[in-house]
Amino acid sequence: MTKKQAASKQVTAIEGWFTWPPSEEPHLIGSRCKSCGDYFFPKVVACRNPNCMSKDVEEVLLSRRGKLYTYTINYYQPPPPYIPPDPFVPYADVVVELEKEKMKVQAQASSSCDLNSLKVGMEMELVLEPLYKDSEGNEVIAWKFKPV
Amino acid sequence: MKEVAIVGIGAVRWGKYPDSTNLQLAREAIVQALRDANLTWKDIEFVVAGQDAYSGYPGISAGAAIEEEMGFTGIPATTVQNGCATGSYTLDIGRAYILAGLYDIVLCVAAARSPGGFFPTVEAGADPSNLDFWRYRILGKTNPSMFAYQAVRRMHNYGTTETDMAQVKVKNSKHGSLNPLARYQKRFALEEVMNSAMVSYPLRLFTVCATSDGAAAVILCSMKTAKKLATKPVVLASVYSPQPKYPSLDVGLSFFSTNSTVSTPPSTPGVERPHEYEVCHGALERAGVRPEELDFAEVYDISTPMEFDWMEDIGICKPGEGEKLMWEGATTIGGRIPINPSGGVSSFGEAYPAQALVQVHELVTQVRGAAGPRQVEGAKVGIAANKGLGQYISAIVVKK
Numbered sequence: 225m226t227k228k229q230a231a232s233k234q235v236t237a238i239e240g241w242f243t244w245p246p247s248e249e250p251h252l253i254g255s256r257c258k259s260c261g262d263y264f265f266p267k268v269v270a271c272r273n274p275n276c277m278s279k280d281v282e283e284v285l286l287s288r289r290g291k292l293y294t295y296t297i298n299y300y301q302p303p304p305p306y307i308p309p310d311p312f313v314p315y316a317d318v319v320v321e322l323e324k325e326k327m328k329v330q331a332q333a334s335s336s337c338d339l340n341s342l343k344v345g346m347e348m349e350l351v352l353e354p355l356y357k358d359s360e361g362n363e364v365i366a367w368k369f370k371p372v
Numbered sequence: 373m374k375e376v377a378i379v380g381i382g383a384v385r386w387g388k389y390p391d392s393t394n395l396q397l398a399r400e401a402i403v404q405a406l407r408d409a410n411l412t413w414k415d416i417e418f419v420v421a422g423q424d425a426y427s428g429y430p431g432i433s434a435g436a437a438i439e440e441e442m443g444f445t446g447i448p449a450t451t452v453q454n455g456c457a458t459g460s461y462t463l464d465i466g467r468a469y470i471l472a473g474l475y476d477i478v479l480c481v482a483a484a485r486s487p488g489g490f491f492p493t494v495e496a497g498a499d500p501s502n503l504d505f506w507r508y509r510i511l512g513k514t515n516p517s518m519f520a521y522q523a524v525r526r527m528h529n530y531g532t533t534e535t536d537m538a539q540v541k542v543k544n545s546k547h548g549s550l551n552p553l554a555r556y557q558k559r560f561a562l563e564e565v566m567n568s569a570m571v572s573y574p575l576r577l578f579t580v581c582a583t584s585d586g587a588a589a590v591i592l593c594s595m596k597t598a599k600k601l602a603t604k605p606v607v608l609a610s611v612y613s614p615q616p617k618y619p620s621l622d623v624g625l626s627f628f629s630t631n632s633t634v635s636t637p638p639s640t641p642g643v644e645r646p647h648e649y650e651v652c653h654g655a656l657e658r659a660g661v662r663p664e665e666l667d668f669a670e671v672y673d674i675s676t677p678m679e680f681d682w683m684e685d686i687g688i689c690k691p692g693e694g695e696k697l698m699w700e701g702a703t704t705i706g707g708r709i710p711i712n713p714s715g716g717v718s719s720f721g722e723a724y725p726a727q728a729l730v731q732v733h734e735l736v737t738q739v740r741g742a743a744g745p746r747q748v749e750g751a752k753v754g755i756a757a758n759k760g761l762g763q764y765i766s767a768i769v770v771k772k
Binding site: 237238239240254257260261262263264265266272273274275276293294295296297298299300302303304305306307315317319325326327328329330331332344345355366 | 489490492493498500505506508509510511512513514516517520521522523524525528569570571572573574575618619621623627628629630631632633634635636
């Protein structure tokens, strides 16, 4: 493979945490306990409810939409292993409450969203976006949440 | 009651000590604590040391390294690492050995140096299970980001303003200006805090804390032995640092989700921070102290609005009323229930493994009536609370 071809490649930031390759409707991948019904993200090998502890867990796609529970806007560049865009620009981290799963998940907010428009309670939707470029020039993709 | 005595305390001033090793800082705190207790190094029967993750071997294996630094006396020495509750656990382990009758005089100590700036992840391993790596890589989530999550919730729940948050710093810096152990002894004006750089909205440079170096030592002994020693012992009434009860509702520092509540309702329903609430109430129950009996509290103001959260978790006021108490002056020294008379983490900065021990240093100083210009009048009983990495939250009650 030539360097030029490699430069246009998209790769996943982490295997098995969200649906890959990219699609119109991406999902986070979690676990659901078939015994007690609790959800987990990322996936678990056994149910972590101490009243259950069943080994009968299934891989499930988590809801793509949820409500913004809380957020922050980061104005300072975090230390490694964060890999900043060049130049670094402020970005938001969000906590989104999933209704069906009755749990909250975290992500960065989409880089396309107006950071000042974030409001607790607003509807958010999962998207896949570039996080950074790796040493081979690949675009590294992760999940983010975007206001609907 | 499971009580032991605190007979000696020592601490260095919090700051940056690029030319000192963690062992030199530990030595200074230990020597002070021994002098305070009127004991010698050879009287210590067991050392429980907090781990310093940023000092290499002498920090990773602090118990052994401190024994070597002070001079081998052939006693057991162990090292613990439990995030911001590290100092609490040195006390918890120390008192357990005393209560079991295995040792009578135990040294609890932690010395810590911080790298400066944000606390980085300790091991930069990209193993999928090392979520502390992935929180930086994927979320860029620093420690202040997590505190900011809670601050935004507080704004949403109770209408807390940035002015409220800034005023905590103003108040605590007033207290810290009276404390020779505080790294920052300058009094801040409201405008200066409000105009400082935004770090993680809504938290600014002066409403989060600095990472610092520090060391503190506490000597514990049985109540029986304490009565024989030529000191005024105070009572370590409780140390409580449980992990959360399932389902945990906190996203914590290194977690990507909360637990799900499909099968099980929250352990304390209707509370924003059930884990903190349970830790603070558990520590008070174990000490046989009601919230209204507290004379003061040292709480983790690693972000200033968290001071309000703790007041409510402890039961000092109802949810959403912390701000009002502050503006009325109740939480200032001289008020009804001074919060962070030491100046808090706002004035100290955070040397996390040693932080709970320096909180206890203040509790002891206050109940001894030895706090000088920052003395809480008639202080008989106080609580310290803190939280950090790995869902570690702890509360400690000290009384006369």
